Amino acid sequence: MPWETQRAEPAEVPAQPPIGTALLRGARGRCPVCGQGHLFDGYLKLVRECSVCHAPLGRIRADDAPPYFTILIAGHVLLPFVFMIEKAWHPPMWVHMTIWLPLFAIVCTLLLRPVKGAVVAWMLRLGLTGDEQGAPIVVPVRRGPGDA
Numbered sequence: 586m587p588w589e590t591q592r593a594e595p596a597e598v599p600a601q602p603p604i605g606t607a608l609l610r611g612a613r614g615r616c617p618v619c620g621q622g623h624l625f626d627g628y629l630k631l632v633r634e635c636s637v638c639h640a641p642l643g644r645i646r647a648d649d650a651p652p653y654f655t656i657l658i659a660g661h662v663l664l665p666f667v668f669m670i671e672k673a674w675h676p677p678m679w680v681h682m683t684i685w686l687p688l689f690a691i692v693c694t695l696l697l698r699p700v701k702g703a704v705v706a707w708m709l710r711l712g713l714t715g716d717e718q719g720a721p722i723v724v725p726v727r728r729g730p731g732d733a
Contacts, residue, residue, distance in 0.1 A: 600618075601618065601709075601710060602617070602618065602620070604707070604710055606620075607706040607707070607709070607710050608703045608706050608707060609703075610702075610706060611624060611699075611702035611703045611704070611705055611706030611707070612699040612700070612702050612703040612706075613699070613702065614698065614699070614702050615702075616635040616637065616638060616640055616642065617640075617702075617705065617706030617709050617710070618635065618638050618640040618709070619635060619637050619638040619640070621635075621637040621638075622635035622636045622637040622638065622640075623635075623636065624642060624702050624705065625698065625702070628698060629651075629697065629698060629701055631643050631645060631705065640709070641714050641715070641716075642705065642709070643715075644714060644715025644716065645705050645708050645709060645713065645714060645715050646715055647701055647704045647705055647708065650704045651697060651700045651701035651704050652697065654700050654704065655693050655696045655697045655700045656693065658696055658700070659689055659692045659693050659696060662692065663685070663688060663689060663692060667681070667685055
C-alpha cells in the first residue's frame with residue numbers, strides 16, 4: 586500500500602456567508618449558502634439540494650429545535666398580553682381559551698417555517714450536514730414473486 590503525502594481535495598464547497606446573512610436567508614425560505622434557491626419543498630420538508638449552488642440541504646435534521654424555538658418565541662411575544670388582560674379585566678377562563686388558544690396556534694404555525702429555515706441555516710453554518718453518522722442506510726427494494 587503506497588503512502589500518499591497529499592490529501593485528496595474535496596469537491597468545491599460554496600463559500601459560507603456570515604451567520605447573520607445565512608440566518609436571514611434561511612428564515613426567508615431561501616438557500617442559506619447562495620440565497621437564491623428554495624429551501625423548502627412543501628411546508629416544512631427540505632429540498633434535497635439547492636437548485637442553484639447544489640448545497641446539501643435534504644439530510645440536515647433539525648428535529649425538535651424549530652418547535653422548541655417557535656414555542657419559546659411565541660410565549661415571549663404573547664404571554665405578557667395574557668397577563669395584562671388577566672390583571673386588568675379578570676375574564677373567565679373560557680374567554681382566555683377562546684382568545685389565546687387559537688392565537689397561539691396561529692402564531693406558532695406562522696413562525697415554525699421561518700424558524701426551521703433559520704435553524705437549518707445555523708446547522709449548515711456549523712457544518713452539521715447530516716453526514717455525521719456515516720453514509721445513509723440503503724433500504725433494499727422488495728421484489729414480487731414474478732419480478733426477475
